[in-house]
Amino acid sequence: MKKSSLSSEQLEFQQYARRWLAESKPPPPPVRLPQNPIEVMSEEQRDYLQDWQHKCYEAGLVGADLPEAYGGGGHEGFQRLANQEMNAAGTPFLINVIGLNMAVPTILVHGSEEQKRRFVPPALSGEEIWCQGFSEPGAGSDMANQQTTAVRKGESWVVNGHKVWTSLGHFAKWMILIARTSRDHKYDGLTYFLCPIEGATGVTVRPLIKLTGESGFNEVLFEDVEVPDSMRLDEVGKGWTVAMTTLTYERGAAESAGGGGGNAIHPVQQLIQLSRESTRDGVRAADDPLTRDAIVQQAIWAEAIVQNARRSRVPALCEQPMRIPLQMKVTVTEFTQSNSRLGVDIAGARSTLYKLDESAPDAGHWPLSYMNSYGMTIAAGTNEVQRNILGERVLGLAKSK
Amino acid sequence: MSTATPPKDFGFGLDEEMLRDLARKFLDEKLPVERLRTLVAGDHQAVYEQGQRPAWDEGLWKEMVELGWPGLAVPEQAGGVGFKTVGIAALVEEAGRHALPSPLLASLCASFVLREADAAAANPWLARIALGGATSLAITNAQGSWEPDDSGVSAREDGDALRLSGAAHFVQDALKAGAFVVSARRGGDLLLCVVPAEAEGLRVEQDHIHDLTRDQATLHFNDVAVPALHVVSRDAADVLRRAWPALLVTVAADLCGSSEWQLQTTVEYARNRVQFDHPLGFFQAVKHPLVDAMLAIDRARSLLYHAACCIDQGGDDAESAARMAKSAASDAGAFTSSRSVQLHGGIGFTWECDVHLYFKRSLHNQALYGDGIHQRRKLADALIGELER
Numbered sequence: 075m076k077k078s079s080l081s082s083e084q085l086e087f088q089q090y091a092r093r094w095l096a097e098s099k100p101p102p103p104p105v106r107l108p109q110n111p112i113e114v115m116s117e118e119q120r121d122y123l124q125d126w127q128h129k130c131y132e133a134g135l136v137g138a139d140l141p142e143a144y145g146g147g148g149h150e151g152f153q154r155l156a157n158q159e160m161n162a163a164g165t166p167f168l169i170n171v172i173g174l175n176m177a178v179p180t181i182l183v184h185g186s187e188e189q190k191r192r193f194v195p196p197a198l199s200g201e202e203i204w205c206q207g208f209s210e211p212g213a214g215s216d217m218a219n220q221q222t223t224a225v226r227k228g229e230s231w232v233v234n235g236h237k238v239w240t241s242l243g244h245f246a247k248w249m250i251l252i253a254r255t256s257r258d259h260k261y262d263g264l265t266y267f268l269c270p271i272e273g274a275t276g277v278t279v280r281p282l283i284k285l286t287g288e289s290g291f292n293e294v295l296f297e298d299v300e301v302p303d304s305m306r307l308d309e310v311g312k313g314w315t316v317a318m319t320t321l322t323y324e325r326g327a328a329e330s331a332g333g334g335g336g337n338a339i340h341p342v343q344q345l346i347q348l349s350r351e352s353t354r355d356g357v358r359a360a361d362d363p364l365t366r367d368a369i370v371q372q373a374i375w376a377e378a379i380v381q382n383a384r385r386s387r388v389p390a391l392c393e394q395p396m397r398i399p400l401q402m403k404v405t406v407t408e409f410t411q412s413n414s415r416l417g418v419d420i421a422g423a424r425s426t427l428y429k430l431d432e433s434a435p436d437a438g439h440w441p442l443s444y445m446n447s448y449g450m451t452i453a454a455g456t457n458e459v460q461r462n463i464l465g466e467r468v469l470g471l472a473k474s475k
Numbered sequence: 476m477s478t479a480t481p482p483k484d485f486g487f488g489l490d491e492e493m494l495r496d497l498a499r500k501f502l503d504e505k506l507p508v509e510r511l512r513t514l515v516a517g518d519h520q521a522v523y524e525q526g527q528r529p530a531w532d533e534g535l536w537k538e539m540v541e542l543g544w545p546g547l548a549v550p551e552q553a554g555g556v557g558f559k560t561v562g563i564a565a566l567v568e569e570a571g572r573h574a575l576p577s578p579l580l581a582s583l584c585a586s587f588v589l590r591e592a593d594a595a596a597a598n599p600w601l602a603r604i605a606l607g608g609a610t611s612l613a614i615t616n617a618q619g620s621w622e623p624d625d626s627g628v629s630a631r632e633d634g635d636a637l638r639l640s641g642a643a644h645f646v647q648d649a650l651k652a653g654a655f656v657v658s659a660r661r662g663g664d665l666l667l668c669v670v671p672a673e674a675e676g677l678r679v680e681q682d683h684i685h686d687l688t689r690d691q692a693t694l695h696f697n698d699v700a701v702p703a704l705h706v707v708s709r710d711a712a713d714v715l716r717r718a719w720p721a722l723l724v725t726v727a728a729d730l731c732g733s734s735e736w737q738l739q740t741t742v743e744y745a746r747n748r749v750q751f752d753h754p755l756g757f758f759q760a761v762k763h764p765l766v767d768a769m770l771a772i773d774r775a776r777s778l779l780y781h782a783a784c785c786i787d788q789g790g791d792d793a794e795s796a797a798r799m800a801k802s803a804a805s806d807a808g809a810f811t812s813s814r815s816v817q818l819h820g821g822i823g824f825t826w827e828c829d830v831h832l833y834f835k836r837s838l839h840n841q842a843l844y845g846d847g848i849h850q851r852r853k854l855a856d857a858l859i860g861e862l863e864r
Contacts, residue, residue, distance in 0.1 A: 079483055346859055361862050366855035367848065373858055374778070374799045374851075381777035388484045390492040391780060398777075401770055461766045462759070469742045469765060471756030 081151070087138075088155045094133050095163040100126055103166070106437075111171040112241035113290035113446065120203075120245050123169035127200030130168065135160065137174075137198035140182070145195030172242060173197035173204035177250050177268075180320045184266070184308040193248070193268065205246035205271065206324075207237040207294060208317065215459045218260050218314060222296065224253035224267065231255075231306070233269065233276075233299040239453065243279045243292035246271045250320060252313045264313030268305045275299065286445045324454045325403040341413045342373045345420065348435060352420050359420045368416050375409050397468050404460045407450040414444035485784040491562035498569040501542070505535055506573045508829050515576060515687040519826055526683050528650060529690045531576035536651075537607070544579060546605030548586035548721070553594075553601035555586070560721060560783040564728040568776075571732025574836050576688045578609035578651040580725055585610035585656050587721035591714045592667055592707035600654065600669050600707070611652040612722075613643035613670075613694050614715060621845040623658075623665075623715035628696055630659040630666055635703045637661070637668065639696040647843070649679055649692035657694075658711040667711035668701045675699065686839040687832060720786050720797035722844050727779050727797070727804035730840045733833045734772045734808050737815040740830065741765060744819055755818070764814045771807035778803045795857055802850035808837040809847075 080088065105118045114120055130136050135156040140146025160168075168174060178197050181189055196202040213219040222235025233253055243249070249269045256263035271277055276299040281289040308316050346369060349360040359365045382405070385391050386398035417440035418425040429438025451457045465471040514530050521527040539545070547563050549555020563583060570579055582604050589597040589604075604610050616627035628641040639659050646655065655670050670677060676699040682691040708714045742765055745756035755761045782796035812834045816823040823830055845853075856862070 079480065349859070360859050363852070363855075363862075366859055366862075367851050370802075370851040370854045370858060373854065374803055375774070377781070377796075377799055378774035378778050378803060381781040382773060384483065384485070385773075385777045385780060388487060388780075390487055390495075391485070391776075397769070398773060401773060405770060405774075458759070458763070461763045464766045464769065465756065465762035469756070469762075469769065471742065471745055471762050471765065472754040474757055474759055474762060 080155075083149070084151050084155060087149070087152050088159065091133075091135055091156050091159040092163075094135070095159055095165055098129060098133065099163065099165055100129075107166060108288075108290065111167050111169050112449075113288060114169060114242065114245070115288065115290050120169065123166055124200045124203070126166050127168045127170055130160070130165075131199040136168065136200075137178075137194075140178075140194065140198070144182070144190050145198050168200065169242075170197060170200045170203050172206050172246075172250070173200075173202070176206060176320045176324050177204040177248070179323045180250065180266075180316060181268075181307065183319050184312075184316050188304070189268070189307065202247040203242055203245045205240050205243040205249045205292075205294075206320075207240060207249045207251035207269065208320075209239045210236060211238055215456050217317070217455070218264065220252055220254045220264055222251075222253045224255050224265060224301070226255075226303075227300075229303050231267065231301045231303065233267070233296045233301055235296050237294045237296075238282070239291055240279070240294045241291040243271065243294050244281060249294070250307075252317050255310055255313075259311075261314045262311045264317070265310050266307040266313040266316040267301050268307055269299070269301050270305075284446070284449070286442055288442075288446075321454065325400075325460075340376070341410070342369065342376050344436070344439075345369050345372060345413065345417055348417055348440070349420050351435065352422060352424070354420075354422060359422075365420060368419075372409070372413050372416060375405075375412070379405055379409060394468055400460075400464055400468060403454060404457050404464070407447065407457065411444070411447035411451055414440055414447050418444050481784060481788060485561050485780040486559055486787050487561045487565070487780065487784075491559060491565055494558070494562050495565035495569060497542075498544075498566050499572075501538075502569055502573040502575060505538070506532075506575060508573075508832075511574055511576075511688075511832065512829055516826070516832060522687060523683075526681070528681065529576065529684075529687060531651065531690075536577050536579075536609075539577065539579060540607030543605075545582045545586075545607050545609070548583050548590065549601045549605040550590055553590070553598040553605070555601060555605040560724060560786040561780055564724055564779055564783040567725055567728035568732035568735075568779075571729035571734075571836075571840075572736045574688045574733060574736070574832050578611065578648045580729060581611035581648040581652060582609050583725055584612055584647070584722050587725070588612060588614075588656055588667075588714060588718040589669075589707060591717045596704065597669075597707040600656075603654070608654065609648070609652045610654045610656060610669075611647055611649055613646045613649075613655040613657045614711075615643060615645045617642065617644050619645055619842075621849060623712045623719065626658040626660050626665060626711075628657055628659040630661040630668075630701075632661075633700065637666070637701040637703070637706065639668075639670070639699040639701060641696055643694040643696070645682075645843075646679075646692050646694055648689050649694065650681060650690040655694060656707075657696075658715065664709060665711040666706055667708040667714055668706045670696075670699060670701060670705070674701075684839070686835045688836045689839070719844075720782065720793040723797040723801040723850075724779065724783050724786065726840050726843050727775065727782070727800045730804035730808040730837060731772060731776045731779055733837050733840070734768070734775070734804075734811040737811045737830065737833050737837070738765065738768050738772060740833075741768075741815045741818050748820075761818055764818065768807070768811040768814050771803070771810050775800065775803035775807040795854060798850040798854050801845065802847040802854070805841040805847040805850070808841050812837045 103122045134147050137146040138149050138152035142148040224231040224233045249271050251267045251269040252264050255265040276297040278295040279292050281292050352359040354362045382398050421435045421440050424435050425441050427434035462474050546555035547558040551557040589601050616625050630637045653672050657670050659666050676697040678695040680693045684691050748755050778800040782800040785793040785796040815830045822828045
């Protein structure tokens with residue numbers, strides 16, 4: 075009676091992706107993988123993950139909906155299916171997360187034909203890894219306060235400045251960079267560049283150590299770095315607008331070029347599992363009423379995220395089209411933080427153990443995941459800034475600043 | 476789990492959208508908040524100290540009957556519309572948004588139960604509802620238990636008929652209803668029967684409640700005769716269990732609607748009221764809680780339509796989905812209510828400010844058919860496994 079809403083091509087692709095992933099699932103990694111792509115630290119991890127993304131690309135699971143001229147598959151409605159299947163198969167994540175979710179969509183919107191042909195294919199295949207140069211020591215939540223400068227010199231720009239929180243910077247070939255090209259206007263004085271990183275003269279990439287003691291992100295120093303004018307994205311002075319495109323994709327309010335993978339077990343199922351293996355006041359944590367209530371709150375939240383995404387595509391049930399999309403960053407990151415926090419609580423005394431301690435539950439996942447979750451609630455515009463945006467753009471309240 | 480692919484749009488199509496938009500227009504026109512205030516909150520002493528019968532607009536109900544609303548949950552073969560639950564949820568959201576005093580919700584809930592009962596016996600009562608015969612559920616005992624098996628009424632055989640004794644509590648909009656769907660214990664069985672309000676031996680005692688937008692009563696049964704024809708099921712617990720997701724969805728929808736009104740009204744106030752040279756909404760201590768209320772409401776609304784869609788799909792995931800929706804809607808209602816009073820400041824604490832009307836309706840709905848903690852306890856049994864007792 076009920077018909078599937080997928081076309082026959084989409085159904086066929088779904089079957090194909092499922093089969094391919096089952097057959098091509100890679101052997102276990104030679105080293106323990108981090109919890110997400112922006113924490114990739116070692117070259118072994120990188121090589122393993124880069125190889126996996128390349129295979130997925132060759133199989134048509136990355137860039138499936140992008141035009142063939144730019145290395146894509148030229149299909150419609152395939153990418154979401156590919157992402158779902160990668161998630162369900164629990165295969166490793168795709169390493170080039172900034173390339174796929176930020177650089178590629180931004181280049182497709184704002185780039186020249188030449189830029190699209192040059193940069194999109196190797197980003198999809200994972201051959202060229204991208205990083206993001208938006209944040210600076212003095213430009214965090216106030217992102218337009220950019221102090222990195224780009225000064226015109228013939229057919230080039232000379233870049234000087236200091237970027238921070240640069241995930242994947244130590245493996246990146248390219249950076250999406252915003253720099254100040256005029257001091258006269260705060261917003262209109264910004265320009266967006268595709269900037270060479272690996273091997274570029276004047277670029278220094280230094281690892282930053284996170285509160286967990288892990289590295290994985292960096293600071294990047296620019297000293298008279300020459301960037302050809304052909305690497306400028308869109309017009310001079312339009313950097314803020316272009317950056318907003320990037321942020322729309324980064325904050326999950328728009329569909330990206332590819333993703334998924336890495337999360338075979340649902341985070342709430344992980345909690346339930348942990349609660350069955352943990353003891354609290356002499357009983358299984360799974361039998362403690364308060365713990366049960368807290369776990370179910372997480373389950374409800376997780377379901378709400380799925381159903382919010384579903385409702386956001388039903389115009390008749392959304393009085394304002396951006397009301398739900400603009401919530402996604404806050405909701406997903408705070409769900410994740412709260413989920414990890416609850417895992418720490420359920421693990422109890424055992425949550426004190428670092429990942430190298432053999433008795434640490436789930437190989438030390440919970441406390442590390444909890445601490446790392448602050449990266450998510452702070453990055454891409456802190457959740458406080460997100461709440462300002464929601465209050466002002468959706469509810470129409472007065473601008474706080 | 477249902478094997479059919481769930482519709483991406485929750486099954487919310489043009490018919491549902493048209494009904495919702497019509498309901499909004501109709502209620503905007505007929506029951507603006509000024510009218511509601513005059514209707515139900517004219518005199519605080521009359522309502523609270525003297526326990527006056529809560530006011531409602533019977534003429535408005537007659538118009539709603541003409542629009543066909545009471546028959547929406549009545550199957551077509553019983554003379555109703557057999558509308559999708561997603562559409563009914565949208566209508567009830569509008570009722571909540573206008574804090575509508577009427578027997579609509581009670582009658583929808585009674586229909587949801589009766590349509591799970593034995594068709595031959597239940598259909599005449601369903602047809603009566605479709606024609607505007609307000610009906611309410613009398614299935615709750617003195618302790619306010621939300622377990623379908625619990626009843627404060629007992630039945631004994633008397634020839635072909637039954638005789639009911641005891642009491643049913645927390646009966647919604649009982650003073651507006653012409654008939655009650657009653658669960659009654661007889662030995663090991665739980666029977667479901669329909670009792671007209673004028674039945675001999677039935678006394679409807681008005682409860683003294685906070686919510687000004689509805690009434691509630693205790694039904695006292697003093698050997699009330701029920702002919703065999705009026706028994707609509709010999710397994711009331713099973714009928715109630717099957718209807719339960721729709722009851723939860725109905726109350727959750729009302730909560731979503733009232734919460735959205737509270738949010739928009741408080742936002743409006745925060746845009747206009749100036750303190751320290753700025754509109755209140757300029758201050759993040761005001762702005763951020765309003766955003767948090769919006770986040771809570773949207774979670775609840777999305778879960779609401781998911782649950783309503785599960786009911787329409789007929790899968791066995793409807794109960795969990797509905798409990799999630801009711802938990803989220805109760806909690807969103809509690810938070811939004813709290814902020815709507817607090818952020819209005821001094822005026823929000825007074826009788827003249829309308830927020831109290833919605834605050835109390837929401838408070839009542841948060842408890843009805845089980846609050847968030849209750850729903851989550853049930854969900855924990857399903858998701859984690861039952862506790863050893």
